[in-house]
Amino acid sequence: MRITTPPLDIQESHGFKNDLLQRKQLGESLTNLVINSTEALVISLNSQWGEGKTTFVKMWQGLLKEQNIHSIYIDAFQNDHTDDAFILIVSAISSYADRHAGKNKIKKFKKIAIETGKHLIPWAAKTVTKAFTFNLIDNEGMERLLAQKNIVQDTSEAVGGYVKERLETHTKKVELIEAFKKSLSELPSKLENNTSAKLVIIIDELDRCRLSFAIEIIEKIKHFFSIEHIIFVLAMHRNQLEGSIKHIYGKDIDAYTYLQKFISVEATLPPKFYSNYDHGSYIQRLIKLHEIPNYNNTHEGIVSYLIPLVRHFEFSLRQIEKVFTNLAIIYGISNAKQDKSLLDSPALIVFISAVRVKNSNLFERLQKQNITFKDLWEGLKIAQVDFSLENLRNWVRFGVLSEEEFCTLSVDDPARKVINHYNIREKIIPLLCQRLSMFQ
Secondary structure (H helix, E strand, C coil), X not given: CCCCCCCCCCCCCCCCXXXXXXXXXXXXXXXXXXXXXXXXXXXXXXXXXXXXXHHHHHHHHHHHHHCCCEEEXXXXXXXXXXXXXXXXXXXXXXHHHHHHCCHHHHHHHHHHHHHHHHHHCCHHHHHHHHHHCCCCCCHHHHHHHHHCCCHHHHHHHHHHHHHHHHHHHHHHHHHHHHHHHHHHHHCHHHCCCCCCXXXXXXXXXXXXXXXXXXXXXXXXXXXXXXXXXXXXXXXXXHXXXXXXXHHHHCCCCCHHHHHHCCCCEEEECCCCCCCHHHHHHHHHHHHHHHCCCCCCCHHXXXXXXXXXXXXXXXXXXXXXXXXXXXXXXXXXXXXXXXCHHHHCCHHHHHHHHHHHHHCHHHHHHHHHCCCCHHHHHHHCXXXXXXXXXXXXXXXXXXXXXXXXXXXXXXXXXXXXCCCCCHHHHHHHHHHHHHHHHCCC
16 A cells, blocks of 8 residues: 555656546647747746646646657756756756757857856855855954954955956856857757757746745746747746745735746646546546555545545645545554444545645544534535535534434434444544544
8 A cells, every 4th residue: 555645657758648637738738839939938837736737747748749849847946956047947958958969069059058157157256255245254253354454445355356357247248148048049959850949948846946046047037048949838836936026025016017027928727627527537546546445345435525525625636645645544554354343434534534634623623522513514614505515424423423412313314324333433533533643
């Protein structure tokens, strides 16, 4: 049994072969946009965290390959230790071109890129400036330096020299940047079998990396890489990125307008699911991936009880995977014979696994048995009449009602008929919570 959800194995040639979320249409539309565009494009792919942006762009790369369109994938989060976004992007392009064009064909590009990088990142001057502005000196050391006779003059000369150097090299830097852009625009045509003469660069996980680094990437793309034949696709949670802009530039900035300066076209991932069938297909896939045992139609129960909860709670794909981690823990630590009474309650296992993801406070109250059914249902904001949840509601009433409340139910009440294990009725939910709470 697998406790965590394994990543989807996406082969380069498969594209949208396992497209359970029906997002191929967006992939085809983006591909046509790349093929038909005649200008530099920066496309934002907007979606909330955990909605499958990474899976989508990797599937899309397969579709691009089918059309002989070259693409590069960059994980911004894994590379946010890099000191400069320019170096990150150039390095990815150079490495890819080495493999798909040959080193001899890109010598000129690499030479110009190195020279441009040198002028964009004057390491020696930066170090001198930091030293003389006391970024590397503690308070005691600063006082000793200030006591020296020539400190002001020395500092002035150092900073003055740096400014002079920057002024003298400004013209050369402008020329280098233009040469770099020209060389980069010619690069796609040198890639093998590139009939489109385009290069797509996908930058993923912008909403997970350092705030300043995410903004720097977008700004560097606009200033240095916005070139004909190069298409950037930025996978992001736009609202979160707008928050980063406000954090860096101040809360009064119009973050949305600022971001639009760098983006040509916005695309949005379609909804996670279009129907219960889509929910069921994805849940069945997770059952298989996690290797959940099938005790007395367990699989059928997981699908039927989890679908309405996923829809009601509006779980992201990542949250559904967390529910399955909880399910795998419960089934993984249980004994088929000793825990038969627990394992015969798939509705409650699914419910507890979902509540832990949705509302940890309610989960803790369930474990301590200090919550009424009414408070629980209202806390989860589930309407009294929701027929898709009615069967699950009866199971939860069976497990949560006190002995006094349960005894007052009529003999025809559905909560009396869900299961025969009356002897452990009040213990099932606390036991499940206790087992699950042993693992974080």
